[in-house]
Amino acid sequence: MGLRENAAAAAGRTLDTDELLDELEAERSTPAPDPMADYEPGDGDPEMVPVHIAWLRVRKEVRAIAKGEQYNGGGTRFNFRGVDTVVNTFGPVTLKHGINVFPVDVDATYRDTTTSKGNKMRECTVTVSWMVMGPKGDTLPALLKSQGEALDSADKGTAKAQSVALRVLLLNGGLTPTHDRDPDADRHERGADPIRPAVSYVDEVCDPRTSTGRLRQIHHELKTTRQLGALVTNEVGEEEPIGDLVVRLGKERAAGGAE
CATH class of the missing domain: 3.30.390 (Enolase-like; domain 1)
Incomplete structure (x- = not known):
């Protein structure tokens, strides 16, 4: 029971609804006490700053x-x-x-x-x-x-x-x-990417799971690096220019419906 209710009871009366609601609202709006309000730092304690x-x-x-x-x-x-x-x-x-x-x-x-x-x-x-x-x-x-x-x-x-x-x-x-030293203080020229050798493509070219689209891409890479004429060992153990190998296997897979 609040103070106003106690006073009203002592006077032989009760608070009406509006007065009770006002009393409850006033109690809710009262801020909670700051637990650090009376704290004083001791020796070695940090300063109470935000x-x-x-x-x-x-x-x-x-x-x-x-x-x-x-x-x-x-x-x-x-x-x-x-x-x-x-x-x-x-x-x-x-x-x-x-x-x-x-x-x-x-x-x-x-x-x-x-x-x-x-x-x-x-x-x-x-x-x-x-x-x-x-x-x-x-x-x-x-x-x-x-x-x-x-x-x-x-x-x-x-x-x-x-x-x-x-x-x-x-x-x-x-x-x-x-x-440390700023990394932008040094400037380095980027070197050319190493050329992938033709022989490293053979296993991928001969793999029946390699799509014709990938074979076309390989042919373009070999053409760009001027390796279409490089001799490699094909799928039957014979030497063949890798460019011819890529084209031949690509046509065979296209005819067989492999994509």
């Missing part, structure tokens, strides 16, 4: 993360910024400024694959929705999303992929530069 200000302070302090790690395997070498490096950089700074990052939704897909050496692996790709919360408990107006993928031979693929997604979130959301 989340976007706290995140800006994180960015100002992190500044840049260089690509200080190197992958060198399978004939490939490149520099990168690893998950541990990024988290170790952002972790203490977000703690200092009262920023919390929470995964609130994870959408994962999986597929089986193999490495170049034939080892069986499980590939996981995730899309993670993140909530970024500031020291006052307020959050950025929209959930942030990032993706990550990872290969693993056991049961760690999902955890690895989510770690990669976190790295992507921190680097992209923090607009974190590398301070």
Whole structure:
């Protein structure tokens, strides 16, 4: 019973319907008390600023993360910024400024694959929705999303992929530069594409499943690279110019209704 109803009851009367509705509406429209209103930061606690200000302070302090790690395997070498490096950089700074990052939704897909050496692996790709919360408990107006993928031979693929997604979130959301040399500072002339040798077409040309349309395309490729006269071993083990082989088999398949 509200104050007006108590007063009315003490006076020996009741509130009419309109007065009751007004009372309920007034109670509903009263804002909930701010739980942080009387909070005073202690020693080492972050300053109570809005989340976007706290995140800006994180960015100002992190500044840049260089690509200080190197992958060198399978004939490939490149520099990168690893998950541990990024988290170790952002972790203490977000703690200092009262920023919390929470995964609130994870959408994962999986597929089986193999490495170049034939080892069986499980590939996981995730899309993670993140909530970024500031020291006052307020959050950025929209959930942030990032993706990550990872290969693993056991049961760690999902955890690895989510770690990669976190790295992507921190680097992209923090607009974190590398301070590396600008790739546009160097200019390289693109070389000509290597010419596919005539002999590499033979198996496809002799395959009865190859359509006449594909044979016409092969003939055009060979003509463009001036290889129509190149001698190859045909389907019966005899030498024949590949251009003649393509035309002959194309006519045979067209006559037989193969498309």
